[in-house]
Every structure is written in structure tokens, then in C-alpha cells.
Amino acid sequence: MAKANMSPVKNKMPQQDPAVRIRNFNEVALGYTAEQAVDEAKRCLGCKAHPCMTGCPVSIKIPDFIAKVAEGDFEGAFQVINQDSSLPAVCGRVCPQESQCEKYCVRGIKGEPVGIGRLERFVADYHREHCKEAPAKPEPNGHKVAIIGAGPAGLTCAGDLARLGYDVTIFEALHLAGGVLVYGIPEFRLPKAIVQKEVDNLVAMGVKVETNMVIGRVLDIDELMKDDGFEAVFIGTGAGLPRFLNIPGENLKGVYSANEFLTRTNLMKAYEKHPETPIMHAKNVAVVGGGNVAMDAARTAKRLGAENVYIVYRRSEEELPARREEVEHAKEEGVIFKLLNNPVEILPTETEDRALKGFVAGMKCIRMELGEPDASGRRRPVEVPGSEFVLDVDSVIIAIGTSPNPLIRNTTEGLDTNNHGCIVTHGEGGETSRTHVYAGGDAVTGAATVILAMGAGKHAAAAIHKQIMDK
Numbered sequence: 001m002a003k004a005n006m007s008p009v010k011n012k013m014p015q016q017d018p019a020v021r022i023r024n025f026n027e028v029a030l031g032y033t034a035e036q037a038v039d040e041a042k043r044c045l046g047c048k049a050h051p052c053m054t055g056c057p058v059s060i061k062i063p064d065f066i067a068k069v070a071e072g073d074f075e076g077a078f079q080v081i082n083q084d085s086s087l088p089a090v091c092g093r094v095c096p097q098e099s100q101c102e103k104y105c106v107r108g109i110k111g112e113p114v115g116i117g118r119l120e121r122f123v124a125d126y127h128r129e130h131c132k133e134a135p136a137k138p139e140p141n142g143h144k145v146a147i148i149g150a151g152p153a154g155l156t157c158a159g160d161l162a163r164l165g166y167d168v169t170i171f172e173a174l175h176l177a178g179g180v181l182v183y184g185i186p187e188f189r190l191p192k193a194i195v196q197k198e199v200d201n202l203v204a205m206g207v208k209v210e211t212n213m214v215i216g217r218v219l220d221i222d223e224l225m226k227d228d229g230f231e232a233v234f235i236g237t238g239a240g241l242p243r244f245l246n247i248p249g250e251n252l253k254g255v256y257s258a259n260e261f262l263t264r265t266n267l268m269k270a271y272e273k274h275p276e277t278p279i280m281h282a283k284n285v286a287v288v289g290g291g292n293v294a295m296d297a298a299r300t301a302k303r304l305g306a307e308n309v310y311i312v313y314r315r316s317e318e319e320l321p322a323r324r325e326e327v328e329h330a331k332e333e334g335v336i337f338k339l340l341n342n343p344v345e346i347l348p349t350e351t352e353d354r355a356l357k358g359f360v361a362g363m364k365c366i367r368m369e370l371g372e373p374d375a376s377g378r379r380r381p382v383e384v385p386g387s388e389f390v391l392d393v394d395s396v397i398i399a400i401g402t403s404p405n406p407l408i409r410n411t412t413e414g415l416d417t418n419n420h421g422c423i424v425t426h427g428e429g430g431e432t433s434r435t436h437v438y439a440g441g442d443a444v445t446g447a448a449t450v451i452l453a454m455g456a457g458k459h460a461a462a463a464i465h466k467q468i469m470d471k
Contacts, residue, residue: 005043006043058085087454093194138205157464159201178199232437240405241406284306308336313338343396360393
């Protein structure tokens with residue numbers, strides 16, 4: 001290992017100026033140079049206990065790949081990561097490293113942890129830009145597995161099984177593979193060309209991708225197994241069913257779920273001059289919620305030309321569930337945080353003109369204060385009597401969470417689900433109540449992170465392999 005760099009702070013991530021980036025959808029973070037990557041890698045102490053690895057859901061050999069970066073062997077670093085992760089360019093951009101690998105970094109005790117995510121991104125980008133060879137196609141082992149859903153869990157499971165020689169087919173409901181990576185996460189955080197490259201690598205390894213295939217409508221799981229000869233099925237359909245506030249006015253024109261708003265923008269390119277699927281370009285936008293999806297929606301609204309964008313969240317900044325980096329980027333871009341406020345009604349336009357009737361004319365909110373902790377351990381928000389006010393907005397985006405679509409559970413006999421609509425699994429491998437049917441990711445946990453979904457796909461692939469080989 002090269003001599004350690006004892007700087008207490010990370011190398012700063014180069015990024016677009018906020019005044020420039022709110023006018024485009026290009027990636028905000030520009031990535032490390034080779035010199036910055038080597039310098040950052042030298043901050044790693046190469047701890048023998050590898051505490052950082054305890055926070056990684058896919059068990060990347062973090063000290064090993066960082067040691068390669070410190071030596072300038074960037075391709076070698078990629079090969080270390082590639083042993084355990086199918087989507088390093090994605091993870092390096094969107095994973096919450098601050099609550100996972102970097103949380104346990106020894107350098108974080110008296111300063112900032114090593115920029116593990118930034119280094120992972122650099123290594124993956126270096127490989128993509130310099131290595132033109134397609135991944136080798138493994139020798140077939142004669143067994144077939146179906147994957148339902150081409151999101152992070154499904155892509156990871158497919159990649160791990162393909163490396164073991166399985167004949168893998170992914171069935172995706174949308175017209176493009178990638179799941180939340182393409183419809184949910186904006187271009188300025190995760191360029192879609194990067195996701196497509198990861199999908200292309202899987203195809204080069206022999207994975208088949210069938211798009212516009214809504215399992216539960218076109219085919220069901222029984223048909224996949226009985227008629228098409230798949231020996232196991234992995235369900236990675238995510239959590240794409242939006243939740244709403246159940247307040248008056250949610251059916252007005254100009255009210256979107258964050259899912260619809262982001263899908264129209266990210267997947268259908270509503271920001272282009274003549275989009276196939278347009279979206280309202282509002283002047284004043286309220287985004288209800290405080291998670292990463294809320295930040296994505298608010299920052300997207302700014303790029304679509306909104307003059308004022310408000311984050312309306314019923315708790316304080318300390319309780320915001322979004323990543324700190326996303327909150328800071330939103331603030332830099334002029335998003336206004338209306339914290340300790342809760343919407344109670346979305347107000348309609350008052351006009352007799354039919355063309356203008358039924359649109360959003362404002363949102364009535366009530367101020368909140370924090371009381372005693374609730375079951376989650378966070379202080380419960382309590383309404384302040386008589387504190388109602390009207391926020392002047394002409395569009396509202398609801399970003400308060402999602403749950404799994406009920407289609408799979410309603411069309412698959414004997415598949416156990418819980419009262420949240422999530423598929424019930426048994427053991428680390430994601431076994432369900434149906435023999436040879438596995439599940440993982442948001443379809444099991446509810447809305448969570450990309451890396452946790454990837455970990456579930458990885459564990460399921462190992463369990464499927466063991467089950468088939470043990471027959």
C-alpha cells in the first residue's frame with residue numbers, strides 16, 4: 001500500500017456551478033480526475049479488520065480495490081469490484097455511502113471518511129471509457145431462470161446467475177430495462193447511458209431482456225415455470241405504487257405523484273422540446289415529502305423552469321430522511337425548505353372558465369411542532385392550532401413513499417404477502433412461500449435503497465444456484 005495521505009478531509013468532488021446546472025439535465029457531479037482518485041485512495045489506512053466492508057450490502061472488497069487505485073492500477077481496481085458488484089457505476093453515484101461503508105471507515109473518527117463511493121464511481125467510469133471488450137459469455141450449464149423486473153435487484157440476480165452459466169431471461173413491464181434507475185432517478189444524478197451500458201454488458205453475457213412484458217397480464221408465474229421450462233423465478237418488481245395524502249384536492253389538475261412526475265421526465269424525456277409525454281411546466285411547485293425522491297422531484301421542477309420550488313415536510317431538518325448531499329444540492333439550487341409544515345388541502349382555481357377550472361390554485365398547510373418520539377424513534381409532529389396558511393403554488397408533487405404493485409400477488413396463487421403488500425420471504429436467500437420462487441428488493445422491503453436491492457438479488461442468485469444444483 002502506498003504511503004497514507006493523512007489529510008482529514010476528502011478530495012472535493014468537482015461539480016457544475018448551481019447557477020448553470022439548474023438550466024440543464026447534465027450530471028451535477030463531474031467525477032474525480034486520476035490524480036484526485038490516487039490522492040483520495042492514499043487516505044485509506046488499509047485496516048486489517050476491514051470495518052468498511054461490514055457496511056456494504058454486496059460485500060465489495062473495499063480496501064483491496066482502493067489499494068489498486070492508490071497504485072494507479074485502475075483496471076485492476078475495477079476487476080476487484082466486479083467480483084461482487086454488477087453495477088459499480090450506479091452504486092458509486094446513488095448509494096448512501098455515508099450510512100453504509102463510509103460510516104465504518106476509521107478515518108471518519110477524527111475527520112472525514114475515505115470517499116469510497118467517489119472512488120468506486122471513478123473506477124467504474126475509467127473501465128467504461130477505456131475497456132472496449134464485451135464481457136465474456138460463460139459456458140452454459142443447461143438450467144433456465146426467469147427474472148421479473150429489470151431494476152437493481154433483478155439486474156444483479158441476472159448478472160450473478162449468468163456468470164454461473166444459467167440461461168437467464170429478464171421480463172420487464174416497461175419499454176426499457178433499468179427499473180427505478182431509469183424512471184425514478186434523474187439524469188443529473190445518474191445518466192441513463194450508464195444504466196444502458198450495464199444492461200448491454202448483461203446481454204453480452206447471454207442474458208435475454210424481454211421488455212413490455214407485464215407478468216400477471218401477458219404471462220403469469222405458473223406459465224413461466226410449467227409452460228416455458230424455467231426452473232426458478234426471481235421477483236424483483238420493486239415498489240412502484242405511489243401513496244397519497246388523502247386530503248381534499250388531490251384529484252386536481254397539476255397534482256402528480258412523484259412517480260408519475262419523474263417517470264414522465266426521466267424515462268419519457270418531458271424536458272425535451274417536443275416530448276412524446278409532456279408535463280406541466282408550473283411556476284410555483286410544492287413537493288410534499290423529505291426523502292431522496294422528494295429532492296429529485298424538487299430539483300427536476302427547478303430544471304423544468306419553476307421559479308419557486310418548496311419542500312413541504314412535517315418534521316425538522318434533522319429528521320429529513322434524504323441524503324445530506326441531496327439536501328445540500330437542493331439548497332444550492334434554490335429549493336426552499338418549508339419544514340415543520342403539513343398540507344391539509346389542495347385548493348382549486350375559482351373561475352367559471354372551463355378551460356381553467358379544476359387546476360391547483362394553492363395548498364393550505366398547518367404548522368407543526370415536534371412532540372414525544374413515535375414508534376420509529378423520531379419525535380412525533382403535532383399540529384399547532386390556528387396556524388393554517390396558504391402556500392401560493394400551481395402544482396403539487398406528492399413524494400411520501402411507495403408500495404409494491406398488487407399485480408404479482410393477485411395473480412400468483414400461494415404467494416404470501418404482508419399487510420403492506422410486500423412479498424414475505426424466509427431466510428437470506430429470499431425464498432417465498434412458493435417452491436422455487438424467490439423475491440428481493442423493494443417488492444419485499446418496501447421502498448429502500450438501490451444497494452440493498454442489489455444485495456437481495458445477489459443473495460437470491462446464490463440460493464437459486466444452490467437449490468438447482470442440489471436437486
